[in-house]
Amino acid sequence: MTADLFDELPVAVSRETLAPGAALLRGFAREDDAALLQAITELTRLSPFRHLVTPGGYRMSVAMSNCGALGWVSDHSGYRYDALDPLSGQPWPAMPSVLRSLAVRAAAQAGFAAFEPDACLINRYEPGARLSLHQDKEEQDLSAPIVSVSLGLPAVFLFGSSSRSDRPQRHRLVHGDVVVWGGPARLAFHGVAPLADGDHALLGRRRINLTFRRAG
Numbered sequence: 565m566t567a568d569l570f571d572e573l574p575v576a577v578s579r580e581t582l583a584p585g586a587a588l589l590r591g592f593a594r595e596d597d598a599a600l601l602q603a604i605t606e607l608t609r610l611s612p613f614r615h616l617v618t619p620g621g622y623r624m625s626v627a628m629s630n631c632g633a634l635g636w637v638s639d640h641s642g643y644r645y646d647a648l649d650p651l652s653g654q655p656w657p658a659m660p661s662v663l664r665s666l667a668v669r670a671a672a673q674a675g676f677a678a679f680e681p682d683a684c685l686i687n688r689y690e691p692g693a694r695l696s697l698h699q700d701k702e703e704q705d706l707s708a709p710i711v712s713v714s715l716g717l718p719a720v721f722l723f724g725s726s727s728r729s730d731r732p733q734r735h736r737l738v739h740g741d742v743v744v745w746g747g748p749a750r751l752a753f754h755g756v757a758p759l760a761d762g763d764h765a766l767l768g769r770r771r772i773n774l775t776f777r778r779a780g
């Protein structure tokens with residue numbers, strides 16, 4: 565009898581807790597990477613990556629797009645979720661099932677059984693791009709988690725507490741890593757250090773991060 569109980573478990577997936585409410589699923593998106601990238605390429609033909617402007621008037625170094633019923637946007641008047649892409653005037657592209665399914669399975673792994681994302685923000689980092697410490701609190705339902713998927717070049721992710729002044733933890737997130745942020749981690753300050761240059765086999769000199777949200 566050589567079959568064992570663990571034959572069906574994906575290889576190279578592990579789970580660790582970064583903080584209460586923050587579950588890191590290392591490698592969870594790896595086996596879907598090509599399908600995810602294909603879907604992102606297609607939907608960004610409809611809603612291209614663009615550099616949004618903050619309410620304070622700064623051009624963001626991260627380029628963004630969205631898919632799903634709602635998309636995150638920023639302009640001089642503030643941050644908000646909008647059903648229409650301001651570039652096209654059309655609804656954001658539908659959330660591809662390969663993206664949605666990954667997010668729902670990851671949330672379930674982390675204990676959120678009924679996650680129904682209606683927004684997926686797609687962030688594209690090139691060398692030097694960064695995201696300063698912030699909270700995500702524009703979403704209606706803060707009891708829902710946020711699921712993040714990292715693809716391409718590695719990044720140093722900064723994760724603080726619910727107070728901006730606490731010194732953040734640093735975690736290296738690599739291609740295929742998924743993090744589920746919920747409960748006590750949901751309103752933590754977080755950001756991304758300037759992206760180091762490199763050459764990723766699938767993405768070249770880029771990192772793409774997907775964040776799935778229940779926004780409306």
Ligand code: MD3
Nearest residue numbers: 687700710712745749750752754773775
């Ligand atoms: C912790 N994105 O889009 S993903 C963002 O890598 C954002 O592009 C980063 O922060 C990125 O808003 C980080 C990890 C993440 C996302 C949302 C969170 C961590 C979070 C919300 C609450 C707590």
Ligand code: FE
Nearest residue numbers: 698699700754
């Ligand atoms: Fe965020």
